Amino acid sequence: MKIAHLAALLLIVSAPVLAQEHVPPAPYAYRQLDNPEQEARAKALMVTLRCVMCQSQSIADSDAPIAGDMRSEVRTRIAAGEDPEHIRQWLIARYGDYVTYAPQVKPITWPLFAAPVVILALAALLLRGRFGRPRQTNDEGSA
C-alpha cells in the first residue's frame, strides 16, 4: 500500500519532466560529429560560446535544451565546412557580444587589450627606479 502511494507520488513529481521530453533533441545536441578533426573544431568553438539560458555556462557544458540546439547548429555548420569564426560572428549578430566568451576587439574592449601592455610598462618604470637607485648611491659611495 505504502509502495503504491510512493509510486503515485513519484509519477506526479516526474510529470513535468516527462512533459518536456516529448520531442527528441536536435540531431547533434548530444552526438559528436563522425569526423574527429571537425568535432575538435566544433568543441573548441562551443566552449567559448555562452548559453543564453543558463548564463554562466558555455553551450558545451550546459544541459539546457536551447544549448543542445545551439550545439547542433554549430556542429551542423562545422560539418558543412563553415569557418568557426564565421559561426561566432553569426551568433554575435543575433545575440550580441554577450554570446561569446572570447572578447572581441572593439572600442569598448580596447582597455582590456591595452591593460597588460600598460601594466608591463608601469612595472618596468617602477623596477627601473628600484634597481637603478642603489647603483647610483654605490657610485657616490665609491667615488
Place this chain on the structure above:
Amino acid sequence: MAAYEAGTMSQADPKPRLRLALWLPLILFAALFALFVHGLTNPADTNVASAFVGNPLPQFDLPPAAADRPGLATRAFQTGKPKLLNVFASWCVPCAAEAPQLAALAQAGVEVDGVAIHDQRADLTRFLAANGNPYAAIGRDDQRAVQLAIGSSGVPETYVIDGRGVIRYQHIGDIRPEDVPKLLARVKDAGKGAGS
C-alpha cells in the same frame, strides 16, 4: 648629507600621510558598501536582448504545428501589413499566462503568427484548446532553427515585424495587460515605416 635630508623629510611627512592611510579603509568600505547596496536594490537585467532587431527576417519555411492552422514562412511577413511573431511552446507556463493578452491584440486587428518550439501536435492542440488560439498561422520549430536565427533566447518572446519582413521590436517574456497598448503602438509605428 643627502641621506640626512631624506631622513628629515620622511620624519616630517608621515603625519598627514598616516592620517589619510587611516581613513582609506573606511572610505573603501563606504564605497564598496554603496556599490553593493546599489547592486542589491537594482538587480541586473538578465534578459538577453536580440541584436537582430532592425534586420529582415531570415528565410525560413516551417511546417504546420497545429492541425487547423497553416505553417509559417518568411513570405507571410512581406504582405505590406505589420504583424506579431510570437515564439511560444505548449510546455511553457508564461505562454499560457500571456494568452489573454495575445487574444486582445488579435481582437484589436493585429495578425499574430506563432512559432512553436519543441512541440508536439497533441500537446499543442491541448494547449490551444485550454488557452485559446489567437494565431493565424503556427510554424513548427523542432530544432529552434528560426528561434536562433532571430536571436531569441527563450519563450515566450514576441516580435513586431513590419510589412516588408523587417524585425522592428522585440518583447521579452510574457505580455502583461499593461504591455498591450505599448505593443499596439509599436505595430502602428511599424505600419507607418513600411508605407514610407
